[in-house]
Amino acid sequence: MAPVTIHCVRHAQGYHNLSVMNHAMHDPMLTQLGEEQCKALAANFPFMDRVDAVVASPMKRTVYTALHSFAPVIKDKRLKVLALPELQETSDLPCDTGSNVQDLESEFKGQPVDLSYMYTPPAKAWNTKLGKWSATASAVDDRARIAREWLYNRPEKEIVVVTHGGFLHYFTEDWMDKNKGNTLPRRHRHRRRSDAPPSPVIVNLERVRSKSESGPNPPSSRTGWANTEYRSYTFGHNPKSGRPVLVETQQSRARRTGNENPLSRSEQANLQRVESGQKAEEEKAYQKASGIQAKLQLKRKERDLGGYGYGV
Structure with missing residues (x-):
């Protein structure tokens, strides 16, 4: 039987969130602000005592x-964070490329982290960004489907899933605000939101999250999810394929959008097609830029070594 609720959470601020240049960092850690965001979420997450499993x-x-x-529920219920490679971020930038499992074993030694899924045959190549682990839209879409089906078959009733802003759009199949509203159908913009004041819990979390977008070099976000933002879902089924899909709870939607109506499945599909096209173009541009950069590096090396065209 499927879990009752899936709480999706975007990670706290990492060093790669500080600037575009930091995207060159491999598997970056949390910043001090990111750790503060985690403390705020730990103090204010309203469903802590219900959680049966934590997946990341x-x-x-x-x-x-x-x-x-x-940490509170992990300690109280003696849980371990289950590491699921399908939940990795969508790009093949260094900041979105994971570490080898041996490095992860060393990093989290003595901590309640379960890396057993990292030793399955397919997962051994999880950080190569090749095949099923590639950064193509189709591969990411498949990983999101596999993750949903894996969760659907779990025995726990309330599961937290900590993952990435880009991947969360594929995982939840919700493309609203993917580019901060620029691609939304016009009729869904400027909707009147609820006049009810936000709860103190939400105000406190938003205050800490908002710091992620401040500073001298705020990054341009390609996600509608703030750092440590959480949304809650139940399982439904795709009317055509019958496969499990995530359906955001009414309470969760009201907390973040007020009275705004959700997009239909066809509208979400249209937004996904737009995003997939943009992702493909970005991949081509990135590969072209990488090729140019490689040629420049080769020329510099030839020059430094006194190679052809650079010798005396």
């Missing part, structure tokens, strides 16, 4: 977000 992407920032944010 094996990236260091997501595992640490899970460990810090859900």
Whole structure:
């Protein structure tokens, strides 16, 4: 039987969130602000005592977000953070490329982290960004489907999933605010929100989260999820395929959108097609830029070695 509720959480602020240049960092850690965000979530997450399992992407920032944010229930119920490689981020940038399992074993030695899924045959290549682990839209879509089906078959009734902002759009199949509202159908913009004041819990969390977007070099976000934002879902089924899909609870939607109506499945599908096209173009541009950079590096090396065209 499927779990009753899935609480999806985006990781806290990592060093790669500070600037575009930091995207070159491999598997970056949480910043001090990120750790503060985790403490705020731990103090204010309203469903802590209901959680039966905590699952996370094996990236260091997501595992640490899970460990810090859900420390109370992990300790009280003697849980372990289950590392699921399908939950990794969507790009093949260094900041979105995970560490080898041996490094993860060393990093989380003595901590309540379960890396057993990392030793399955398919997961051994989880950080190569090749095949099923590639950064293509189709591969990410498949990983999101596999993760949903894996969760659907879990015995626990209330599960926390800590993952990444980009991946969460594929995982939840909700593309609203993917580019901060720029791609939304016009009729869904500027909706009147609920006049009810936000709860003190939400105000406190938003105050800490908002710091992620401040500073001299705020990153341009490609996700509608703030750091440590959580949304709650139940399982439904795709009317065509019958496969499990996530359906955001009414309480969760009201907490973040007020009276705004959700997009239909066809509208979400249209947004996903737009995003997939954009992702493909970005991948081509990135590969082209990488090729140019490689040629420049080769020329510099030839020059430094006194190679052809650079000798005396």
